[in-house]
Amino acid sequence: MPNLSDVTGRRILYGGDYNPEQWPEETWPEDIRLMKAAGVNSATLGVFSWSRLEPRPGVHDFAWLDRLMDLLHEAGIGVVLATPTASPPPWLGHLHPDTLPRDADGRTEWWGGRQHFSHSSTVYRRHAAAITEALAARYASHPALTLWHINNEYCTYDHGDEAATRFRRWLQDRYGTLDALNTAWGTAFWSQGYGDWAEVAPPRHAHYLRNPSQVLDFRRFTSDMLLECYTAERDIVRRHTPHIPVTTNFMPLWSGQDAWRWAEEEDVVSVDLYPDPRDPFGAQEGALVQDLTRSQARGPWMLMEQAAGAVNWRGVNHPKPRGLNRLWSLQAVARGADAVCYFQWRQSWQGAEKFHSGMVGHAGEHGRTHQEVVQLGADLARLGPHVAGGTVGAEIAVLHDWHAWWAADQEARPSTRVDHADVLRAWHRALWQGGLTTDFAHPEDDLTPYGVVVVPQLYALTDAAVDNLLAHVRGGGTLVCGFLTGVADMDDRIRPGGMDARLRELFGIRTLHEWWPLDADESADCDGFRGTLWSEEIEPDGTASETIPYQGGELDGLPAVLRKGSAWYLSTLPEPDALRDLLARVAADAGARPVLDALPADVEAVRRGDLLFLLHHGRDPVTVDVPGTHRELLTDTVVTDRVTLGRYGVAVLRDPEPAS
Incomplete structure (x- = not known):
């Protein structure tokens, strides 16, 4: 079957949804001119055109x-043609x-x-x-x-x-x-x-x-x-x-x-991504979706939609500050995207989405948003020959399954505060903040490529999935599992004992007596950290090689965390810093290392192929230690031992070619 590389070659697709039927035809040549100036090489036509076409x-x-097809072709711009x-x-x-x-x-x-x-x-x-x-x-x-x-x-x-x-x-x-x-x-x-x-x-x-x-x-x-x-x-x-x-x-x-x-039915896996510019975890939300999409694609993927500025569907719709659109777009490239596209090219002047930004906003070609679009087009043109088709390596797999999500996301649960997606975000964020690159995997996938497998929460598991987790540990891999995992089968039938018996044996649990969900104003004190959201009354079977106990309250002295060999079970959600540190320790013990050690706060490091992406999610300048001599591709300069990143700055480093 054809794939994304058949379209991209050694370049990154750049463009977005183009809805010219909303505009007078005399606007079209102007659009083409602006597209060429911005480095746009792809336009999506026809997404919402059914009533115009028929x-x-x-x-x-x-x-x-x-x-339009003829105009775009004459300009060297490819068409992604949509069924409407x-x-x-x-x-x-x-x-x-x-x-x-x-x-x-x-x-x-x-x-x-x-x-x-x-x-x-x-x-x-x-x-x-x-x-x-x-x-x-x-x-x-x-x-x-x-x-x-x-x-x-x-x-x-x-x-x-x-x-x-x-x-x-x-x-x-x-x-x-x-x-x-x-x-x-x-x-x-x-x-x-x-x-x-x-x-x-x-x-x-x-x-x-x-x-x-x-x-x-x-x-x-x-x-x-x-x-x-x-x-x-x-x-x-x-x-x-x-x-x-x-x-x-x-x-x-x-x-x-x-x-x-x-994803198995697609030649190209694509996603729409709209983190809130005001969300302090917006960059991590982007990284999570990018990692998940890359894993579904099993290689390069397509960012089909994002916003050049503000969206129109939040309660308050904030624009992207200067530089953030470029940063988040290059983050997608770092994490495997070979296409960076938007909804939409020209901001609508009527209709329900007239306040949703476009690559050409209401301010026109001289507006800040469009000027940043032009800069990004130049950046992507420079990077394309070096990065397109490149892979992102990961030693850690995060397991996720929609059927487990559906089963968990029901009425009449022990706690409506436990949200599958939020728990997944918390665990991925801990790994992301620790500088650890992750893939996602289905619980029945082959896990042998990964030294560490992380299960934030999989309420329902098939027998085959449970066997897969056991085989991973028996094969020398490390497993870290969160609470409310293996509770039910795929008919949402509770497993005897409240957790699959094979998992209880794996983690060293004799009896899971009670679930103790926590209110918003509650926490569970543990030895060295506070647990949030959830806790459990667990009786260990005496085989665990390490435990971290609850301290005080009904669960005093009982294990909050158990480790049996290379299998870990967390019966609570540790506060963010504690979860980050625990997962970093587990990863290090298993030989999974961060991309770079001792990164400054707000700096993300990702390797794609032979390139090192440094992405600064803060506003104040920082210096990153990068031992050795490298070529920085965005500026075509040589840097030695360190690189300085300004507000929302990005550097893409490669070792220089040896002299001929």
Whole structure:
């Protein structure tokens, strides 16, 4: 199959969503001029153009898109051509109300926004296939076409009647019989036993708590239905252009898709990334999403969307301070991106996103935002030949699984304060602050490339995943596991003893007596640190080689942390500095080292291929020790032993070529 390197070669793709249909045609040549000046080499067309491309059923208007494809090609700018199926035209919903999704309360989601389609609607799927077929047939041989972009940010849920019919069919394929379904869903509870498939429905509004296993399966079903929509369109464009890679854009750390499975169906893995410029952990959020996306791609990946300045959907939408857009873009490159793109090229002057920034903002080409876009284009042009296609090495794997997330993220839990994504962020942040580069992996993946495997939290695990963790430790690897892991199976059935017995033996736990969740104003004192969010009443079996006890309170003297050989279990969430120090110690003992020792605060170091990226996330100048002589690629200068980074500064270092 084609991949991203077939598009990029020895360069980094640079550009973004281009929505010229929102502007008078006389604007288009000006856009092309500004793109060329900014070093843009890629433009995404058609993402939200369905009503322009097909103003009435079966009536197509491609003339404007023909002109744009030709204009961009003449300018040397490649086109990422999108299927416009994320935003159906009003005529589709008007003529076919069954194509509109319904929420759990039975309310219809109408046109006037976007993503107003039922993934289960036969009529929607037929019309989506038809417009995709028309686009693919018309532009298959156009020389501007470099990549297909299917739909956009798949994220719809549907509880309507056609979705219910498909849900029943999906369940029949999964379980075969109603007896098996009743067993998997635990329907003996609350008299929920099903005697006819017609009785089974999506988890709609209920008087009280809904069946958690039913909700879990509905999330699996939704991910699968959306994936069917994606693969149907992908297969159409592949038939016309088997040499052109295909992608669709993930949202960052979003719970709605099993992105491990989705990534296997993409030629190029891409993501949209919008950290809050005011978030003190914005850079770490970016690093987490970048590491996860690179791991899904198993190599270079595409930053499909980011904001050049402010977004429009937060309560208060702050712009990016001077230099931050460049810094975060180059952070993505450091962590494996071979494409840096935006939503969008020109900031809209009307519509719901007119306050969402663009590469050309309302201030025009002389605005600060656009001037920084031009600078970044020059930086990426310099780096492309040196970095494109390069790999990012990691000795540590963080395990993550969407099914475990779905199972954990339910009603009636011991603590609503325990959020799977937040726990994942806390552990990744500790590793990131320790200068440790991480991959992500599925719990059933081959873990032999990693000396250290970290499990922040995997509430539900398959038997195969548990065996995989045990095999990693028995093979000499180190495992560090957080609380609420291995509690349930994949039907959300609690394991006997409250944790899988094999894991209890692995960590040296005889009995897990009680879970003791902590309120927002509570903490658990431990020997050397404070625990937050959670604690557990654990009785050890006497085989642990090291314990860190709770101090005071109901759990006084019981283990907060256990280590048995190279397997660690944390029954609480240590405060941030303590978690960072503990994971750094574990990593060092296992031979996993930071990229650079003794980095100044706010400086991130990442190696990609033979390049060292230094990224300064602070405003005050700092000096970083880099023993030896290096060539700094962004300025094409030689630095020896140290480099100074200014406000949001970046340096990309490579050992100079030996003299010939």
